Amino acid sequence: MTFCVQKTAMEYSIFSEFEGTLLKDQDPFSYFMLVAFEASGFIRFTLLLLTWPVIRFLDVLGVGDVGLKLMMFEATVGLRVSKIELVSRVVLPKFYMDDVDMEAWRVFSRYDKRVVVTKMPRTLVERFMKEHLRADVVVGSELVVNRFGFAKGFVDGDVGSISSKVVKLFVNDEPSLGLGRATSSFQFFSICKEQMHPPFISDKNHHDHQLLRPLPVIFHDGRLAMRPTPSTALSILLWMPFGILLSLIRIIIGEMLLLRIMLYVTPLIGCKIVVKGKPPSPISSSNSGVLFVCTQRTLMDPLVLSIVLMRKIPAVTYSLSRLSEILSPIPTVRLRRIKEVDAQKIKQELSKGDLVVCPEGTTCREPFLLRFSGLFAELTDRIVPVAMNNKVGFFHATTASGWKALDPIFFFMNPRPFYEVTFLDQLPAEATCSSGKSPYDVANYVQRILAATLGFECTNFTRKDKYIALAGNDKTVSCTSLKR
Numbered sequence: 433m434t435f436c437v438q439k440t441a442m443e444y445s446i447f448s449e450f451e452g453t454l455l456k457d458q459d460p461f462s463y464f465m466l467v468a469f470e471a472s473g474f475i476r477f478t479l480l481l482l483t484w485p486v487i488r489f490l491d492v493l494g495v496g497d498v499g500l501k502l503m504m505f506e507a508t509v510g511l512r513v514s515k516i517e518l519v520s521r522v523v524l525p526k527f528y529m530d531d532v533d534m535e536a537w538r539v540f541s542r543y544d545k546r547v548v549v550t551k552m553p554r555t556l557v558e559r560f561m562k563e564h565l566r567a568d569v570v571v572g573s574e575l576v577v578n579r580f581g582f583a584k585g586f587v588d589g590d591v592g593s594i595s596s597k598v599v600k601l602f603v604n605d606e607p608s609l610g611l612g613r614a615t616s617s618f619q620f621f622s623i624c625k626e627q628m629h630p631p632f633i634s635d636k637n638h639h640d641h642q643l644l645r646p647l648p649v650i651f652h653d654g655r656l657a658m659r660p661t662p663s664t665a666l667s668i669l670l671w672m673p674f675g676i677l678l679s680l681i682r683i684i685i686g687e688m689l690l691l692r693i694m695l696y697v698t699p700l701i702g703c704k705i706v707v708k709g710k711p712p713s714p715i716s717s718s719n720s721g722v723l724f725v726c727t728q729r730t731l732m733d734p735l736v737l738s739i740v741l742m743r744k745i746p747a748v749t750y751s752l753s754r755l756s757e758i759l760s761p762i763p764t765v766r767l768r769r770i771k772e773v774d775a776q777k778i779k780q781e782l783s784k785g786d787l788v789v790c791p792e793g794t795t796c797r798e799p800f801l802l803r804f805s806g807l808f809a810e811l812t813d814r815i816v817p818v819a820m821n822n823k824v825g826f827f828h829a830t831t832a833s834g835w836k837a838l839d840p841i842f843f844f845m846n847p848r849p850f851y852e853v854t855f856l857d858q859l860p861a862e863a864t865c866s867s868g869k870s871p872y873d874v875a876n877y878v879q880r881i882l883a884a885t886l887g888f889e890c891t892n893f894t895r896k897d898k899y900i901a902l903a904g905n906d907k908t909v910s911c912t913s914l915k916r
Contacts (some may be wrong), residue, residue: 444543444544444545444608444609445543445544445545445546445547445602445605445607445608445609446539446540446543446545446546446547446607446608446609446610446611447546447547447548447549447598447601447602447607447610447611447624448536448540448546448547448548448549448610448611448612449548449549449550449611449612449613449616449618450548450549450550450551450552450557450561450572451550451551451552452612452613452616452630453533453536453611453612453613453630454532454533454536454537454540454548454561454565454611455528455531455532455533456531456532456533457531458613460500460503460551460552461484461487461503461661461662462527462659462660462661462662462664462665463524463527463528463552463556464480464503464504464506464507464552465477465480465481465507465660465665466519466523466524466527466654466656466659466660467507467508467511467516467519467520467524467556468480468506468507469654469655469656469660470519470523470654470655470656471511471515471516471518471519472511472515474669474672476506476507477660477665477669478669479506480503480506480507481662481665481666481669483502483503483506484662486499486502487499487500487502487503490502497590497591500551501586501587504552504553504585504586504587505585505586506585508553508575508583508585509583509584509585510582510583510585511582511583512581512582512583513555513575513577513581513582513583514581516555516556516575516583517555518833519654520555520556520557520558520559520560521559522651522652522653522654522832522833522901522902523652523653523654524556524560525559525560525563525564525649525652526649526652526654527659528557528560528564529560529564529646529648529649530659531659532565532646533630533632534645535631535632535633536611536630536632537565537646538632539609539611539628539632540565540611541565541566541646543608543609545568546565546566546567546568546569547567547568547569547570547571547598547601547607548561548565548567548569548570548571549570549571549572549594549598549612549618550570550571550572551572551573551591551594552572552573553572553573553574553575553587554570554571554572554573554574555574555575556572557570557572558570558572563647564646564647564648564649565646566646566647569601571594571597571598571601572589572594573587573588573589573590573593573594574587574588574589575587575588576588591618594618595618598618599623602623606623606624606625607623607624607625608624608625608626609624609625609626609627609628610623610624610626610627610628611627611628611629611632612627612629613629613630614629648798648800649798650796650798650800650891650893651796651798651832651893651897651898651901651902652797652798652902653831653832653833653834653902653903654828654831655827655828655831655834655842656668656826656827656828657824657825657826657827657828658825658826667826668826671826671847672845675826675827675845675846675847676841676845678701678702678844678845679841679842679843679844679845680841681701682701682702682703682844683759683840683841683844685697685701686735686761687759687761691738691739691742691743691744691761691762692742692743694739694742695739695740695742698739702847702848702849703844703848703849703850703851704848704849704850704851705736705739705740705850705851705852705853706850706851706852706853707740707853707854707855708852708853708854708855709854709855709856710855711740711741711855712816712855712858714743714785714786720782720783720812720814721781721782721783721784721785721786721787721814722786722787722814722815722816722858723782723786723787723789723808723811723812723814723815723816724737724745724786724787724788724789724816724818725789725790725791725804725808725815725816725817725818725878725882726788726789726790726817726818726819726820727790727792727801727818727819727820727821727882727886727888728790728792728793728794728795728796728820729795729796729797729820729821729822730795730822730829730830730839730843731752731756731795731829731830731836731839731840732822732829732840732843732851733788733790733820734747734762734764734788734790735747735760735761735762736820736851736853737788737818737820737853738761738762738788740853744761744762744763745762745786745787745788746762746763746764746765746781746784746785746786746787746788747760747762747763747764747765747787747788747789748764748765748767748777748778748781748787748788748789748790749764749765749766749767750766750767750769750793750794750895752764752766752836753835753836753837753839754837755837756836756837756839756840759840765777765778765781765787771807774807775807775810775811778807778808778811779811782811782812789808791804791805791806791807791808791875791878792804792805792895793805793894793895794895794898794899795830796898797828797830799886799887799888799889800888800889800890800891800893801879801882801883801886801888801889801890801891802891802893802894802895802897802898803879803891803892803893803894804875804876804878804879805875806870806871806872806874806875807871808875809864809865809869809871809872809874809875809878810865810871813859813861813864813865813866814858815858815859815864815874815878816855816856816857816858816859817856817859817878817881817882818853818854818855818856819852819853819854819856819882819885819886820851820852820853820854821851821852821854821886822849822850822851822852823849823850824843824846824849824850825846825847825848825849826845826846826847827842827843827845827846828842829842829843829846832898832899832902832903833902833903854885854886856881856882856885859874859878863877876890
């Protein structure tokens with residue numbers, strides 16, 4: 433692959449190492465562990481972890497490049513390149529972003545032409561660097577692929593050839609600045625006009641209002657919630673047998689016990705629920721129930737709300753798996769994403785009593801709220817916003833491209849699942865459609881007050897945006913297929 437960086441008279445160029453410079457951690461082992469787990473599974477994950485002492489020993493002997501090739505081989509051999517690319521697109525960016533050295537990035541972002549050099553395969557890094565850290569060119573090794581689209585476990589290019597590529601980029605003009613470790617194995621810092629090594633201190637007097645921060649990672653996938661460093665990966669593997677057993681016990685107890693006592697039982701099985709605000713009391717004399725409008729962190733949100741209220745509140749769902757519907761201790765109402773049909777279903781359920789709806793239409797793991805659908809605002813004025821938030825340990829309880837039926841199992845596999853439920857006051861009449869406001873204004877208002885309660889940011893992203901980003905499709909079903 434040939435790269436070309438053109439430089440005008442007024443442009444300044446920079447190149448930076450990825451590991452140990454833009455990222456604080458110089459060891460890429462944990463990222464190959466993520467590839468092994470998310471693209472393959474526990475067996476490859478375990479085998480790679482067992483090889484870590486050998487990789488570390490090779491590094492101590494001064495042949496770290498051999499150890500790097502070994503971890504690349506174990507993490508990628510036999511995998512479809514499409515799976516590796518999927519992990520690099522929907523899993524790795526979140527973990528990269530958590531490890532970004534912001535001072536290094538501020539220096540990096542000030543330059544006109546930005547080149548990044550990595551010792552990992554380019555495909556694992558390029559998308560993140562270009563989309564989130566605004567790099568122009570990413571230079572790294574290339575995965576060797578057979579004619580069937582499977583990785584051979586080898587890469588085309590070593591430290592020497594990567595260094596040569598960088599030198600060729602600046603054959604006519606020297607780069608203005610090079611960022612990298614003083615002990616870097618890359619041999620191209622001599623071509624730089626200036627060099628900087630960690631730790632970095634950015635110029636506090638330099639202001640660039642267009643580059644205040646990297647583009648945040650809003651959507652990401654994968655089951656692991658913690659970056660699997662060797663110690664963390666070992667903890668996950670040792671916990672797995674206990675976690676699976678504990679998850680099954682928690683689910684069985686939840687199925688057997690009444691909801692009105694579950695709030696008192698949850699601490700005994702290692703779960704914690706914190707309630708803030710005053711939940712409304714059930715009113716039997718009204719012709720319409722209360723519509724609880726919740727933020728959506730996991731598919732467990734409606735169940736947690738029912739546990740807090742100590743009664744079964746039916747929940748509106750969009751893409752709940754059949755297994756989750758069967759296991760659910762509360763009634764579920766499946767919508768079809770056909771406005772007239774869905775509106776009629778919601779009205780019918782509200783005529784029977786209270787109802788839970790999550791107008792984002794899908795979950796979001798990060799501190800952002802997706803755009804709220806305005807449908808709920810058209811159907812009732814008895815709206816109670818509820819801010820839901822949760823914390824997990826080892827595993828995420830949501831997935832866009834995986835098997836959704838495992839969501840509750842992974843949630844309860846965490847050592848100590850935590851939920852915080854905050855009830856806001858019922859919307860006053862002047863804030864509802866009965867006062868002449870449009871459904872979109874009401875939905876936007878509810879989104880804003882819930883975001884303010886949680887300390888989150890509002891976005892205009894939708895469920896469709898999420899699934900296109902993570903799964904390559906919008907997860908919609910045609911009307912024709914629904915009528916069959």
